[in-house]
Amino acid sequence: MSGMLPLKDLLRGLRSGMTAGRVAIDPLSREFRGPLRDVVDGLDVIATRLEATTSRLAHSIFDESEALHEGHSWTLHALAAHPNGPSVFAQLAYGVLGAAYMRFSEQPILVSETLAAQTFQSAMQATRLNRTEFPAELLLQLNSANVIRYAPFALPSGQTDQSATLAYTAFVILLCVDRDPDSQDTDLLDLCCDTAPLIARKFRFHPDDRIALRTAIADCARLI
Amino acid sequence: MTLPAPELLRAPNTQVRRAVRRLRWFRRAFLEQIAVVSENSGIAFDVDTIRLADAFVEWSAAFESRKPTAPRDKRRFVDYVSGLMLDRLLRKSPLSTRGHEAPQDPESAVQYWPEGYACVVFCLNVRAAVLAQDFGETVESAPRMESLCDWTRFRASVAERPESAISFLQHFAGLEPDWRFPEVFQTSPRQSRPQLTLVTSSKRHTGPTPRRTLPADLAMVVFDLDTISNSRELVAEALTRVLGLYGYAPTDELLDQPLAASMTYVALQSGQLCPARFTDHFRKAVSTIFADQLQLAPSARATIARLARNGVKVRIAINDDKASLPDLGKLLDLDGLAELCDVTTAEQERKPGVASVWVSMDRARLRSANRCGFHVLGIKGQDGHMFEYSGEFIASLADFPFPFH
Numbered sequence: 001m002s003g004m005l006p007l008k009d010l011l012r013g014l015r016s017g018m019t020a021g022r023v024a025i026d027p028l029s030r031e032f033r034g035p036l037r038d039v040v041d042g043l044d045v046i047a048t049r050l051e052a053t054t055s056r057l058a059h060s061i062f063d064e065s066e067a068l069h070e071g072h073s074w075t076l077h078a079l080a081a082h083p084n085g086p087s088v089f090a091q092l093a094y095g096v097l098g099a100a101y102m103r104f105s106e107q108p109i110l111v112s113e114t115l116a117a118q119t120f121q122s123a124m125q126a127t128r129l130n131r132t133e134f135p136a137e138l139l140l141q142l143n144s145a146n147v148i149r150y151a152p153f154a155l156p157s158g159q160t161d162q163s164a165t166l167a168y169t170a171f172v173i174l175l176c177v178d179r180d181p182d183s184q185d186t187d188l189l190d191l192c193c194d195t196a197p198l199i200a201r202k203f204r205f206h207p208d209d210r211i212a213l214r215t216a217i218a219d220c221a222r223l224i
Numbered sequence: 225m226t227l228p229a230p231e232l233l234r235a236p237n238t239q240v241r242r243a244v245r246r247l248r249w250f251r252r253a254f255l256e257q258i259a260v261v262s263e264n265s266g267i268a269f270d271v272d273t274i275r276l277a278d279a280f281v282e283w284s285a286a287f288e289s290r291k292p293t294a295p296r297d298k299r300r301f302v303d304y305v306s307g308l309m310l311d312r313l314l315r316k317s318p319l320s321t322r323g324h325e326a327p328q329d330p331e332s333a334v335q336y337w338p339e340g341y342a343c344v345v346f347c348l349n350v351r352a353a354v355l356a357q358d359f360g361e362t363v364e365s366a367p368r369m370e371s372l373c374d375w376t377r378f379r380a381s382v383a384e385r386p387e388s389a390i391s392f393l394q395h396f397a398g399l400e401p402d403w404r405f406p407e408v409f410q411t412s413p414r415q416s417r418p419q420l421t422l423v424t425s426s427k428r429h430t431g432p433t434p435r436r437t438l439p440a441d442l443a444m445v446v447f448d449l450d451t452i453s454n455s456r457e458l459v460a461e462a463l464t465r466v467l468g469l470y471g472y473a474p475t476d477e478l479l480d481q482p483l484a485a486s487m488t489y490v491a492l493q494s495g496q497l498c499p500a501r502f503t504d505h506f507r508k509a510v511s512t513i514f515a516d517q518l519q520l521a522p523s524a525r526a527t528i529a530r531l532a533r534n535g536v537k538v539r540i541a542i543n544d545d546k547a548s549l550p551d552l553g554k555l556l557d558l559d560g561l562a563e564l565c566d567v568t569t570a571e572q573e574r575k576p577g578v579a580s581v582w583v584s585m586d587r588a589r590l591r592s593a594n595r596c597g598f599h600v601l602g603i604k605g606q607d608g609h610m611f612e613y614s615g616e617f618i619a620s621l622a623d624f625p626f627p628f629h
Binding site for chain 2: 075076077078131132134176178183187188190191193194195197198214215218219220221222223224
């Protein structure tokens with residue numbers, strides 16, 4: 001796992017916090033007078049600078065990271081065989097889970113790449129003897145690790161919400177779907193989001209039934 | 225009456241029969257169809273794509289479980305499965321109109337029930353496209369769509385019995401549906417004549433004259449299932465069907481190898497793990513096909529009966545793991561063979577201990593049986609199987625060299 005991942009998560013968290021903080025004090029800066037007004041203005045300036053700095057830093061790290069090449073569609077099979085599989089998976093998780101979550105909820109979130117990479121490694125380890133279990137194991141671990149966290153301060157959710165479960169499910173299905181030259185990943189993700197509730201229904205009723213989960217994921221991926 | 229169809233359904237390079245089994249195409253085609261209906265009628269629709277996916281997945285499962293095995297049923301299945309699609313769409317109701325209120329006296333089906341009309345049009349257009357591409361039929365897409373009385377009956381009927389949508393779609397298409405049991409797809413009765421003959425009579429006396437050297441004290445004969453039935457063809461059909469689900473076609477090599485070879489083939493072709501359900505799909509397909517179509521080769525019953533009458537123990541061996549999936553003992557029982565012989569495997573028959581013969585179309589199995597102490601007898605298949613075999617062989621079971629009169 002890349003050592004940059006925790007730093008990326010940290011910078012994203014800071015940037016998100018700065019933005020939220022500035023929005024929060026904006027009404028105050030109009031209402032307060034005198035020295036208090038100066039303090040608020042000063043905080044606003046500090047927040048703006050810090051946000052700009054973290055943003056620049058974050059971008060410099062992200063640009064150097066393992067590029068998600070345009071036109072390259074990753075599958076779980078390919079990720080499992082790739083030497084940097086966990087890091088690539090983490091980057092995919094950041095983009096795809098964010099987009100998928102927005103299909104189901106408007107709440108702002110942060111996706112932890114560190115947790116995503118750890119989850120990938122852990123699921124690989126758990127299924128080293130039987131890779132057919134990998135998609136189901138990964139889905140269960142993504143869900144229990146709370147890889148999706150809630151902005152602005154990226155606190156872990158008290159209880160995994162249904163939208164996050166649906167986003168994890170759509171993500172895992174996407175990585176199991178075979179691609180053809182005409183299919184765009186964004187279209188496929190949309191289809192995966194459509195089928196995710198069908199799997200989540202089983203998931204809710206049979207959380208420990210890995211065989212049912214594995215079968216449901218494989219069926220959905222095959223039909224998409 | 226000609227129905228408005230989207231461009232996607234007319235695309236010459238798309239095989240609709242295959243494409244419609246993938247959600248990515250199904251959803252696009254459905255959305256385009258709704259856009260066309262909306263444009264023609266002036267009615268705006270909202271589509272719940274999650275419900276649409278639900279309808280599609282349920283339809284696919286029903287399609288898979290009811291797909292007929294016999295080629296003679298495939299044309300009628302298109303009519304049936306189009307109705308099934310309508311049934312699932314109406315049950316899940318992915319469509320809703322935006323700001324449309326049905327007029328007091330509607331003048332058309334689309335005004336009376338826009339959601340139902342749009343789904344019917346889509347299913348009829350898919351049906352028409354498949355019939356044109358796969359069966360060369362140009363069908364009028366909806367000869368009976370205009371009667372509002374029919375539409376009133378249709379709407380009331382599906383509210384009470386959703387499965388009646390299957391019959392109504394066939395009615396709209398100008399067919400005579402089964403109104404009582406719409407969900408049942410009746411396959412054509414099984415033909416009494418064998419469809420497949422393993423041995424060509426014209427080849428019966430070609431090639432070298434068979435030697436007749438079976439031991440006089442013959443006590444047991446083991447027939448490979450392929451030599452007495454059409455099992456090889458049925459396994460091929462099952463494999464073709466299941467690989468087709470994944471978008472691949474079988475090769476000759478896969479037919480002669482264990483099922484794991486086909487799974488490896490899928491994995492290599494797709495670059496992904498072969499779905500774990502592959503085995504389940506195959507098991508289901510082979511069981512259905514064997515139950516419906518397993519037939520004895522000509523002379524098989526007479527040959528086995530004559531051996532049994534003369535006190536020779538007869539066994540039927542399964543050729544490979546693919547044919548072992550159905551309950552063969554049960555199937556053979558239906559054909560009255562179970563009382564004459566047992567089902568066995570090559571592993572169970574090592575070192576027979578009595579004068580025994582193994583009959584097979586497979587050279588490797590004959591060599592292996594020979595090493596285990598069996599006399600071996602090759603049998604020549606229609607496709608030239610065994611042609612290069614230098615040992616003892618016969619052209620068909622009718623030539624079986626009984627060592628007794």
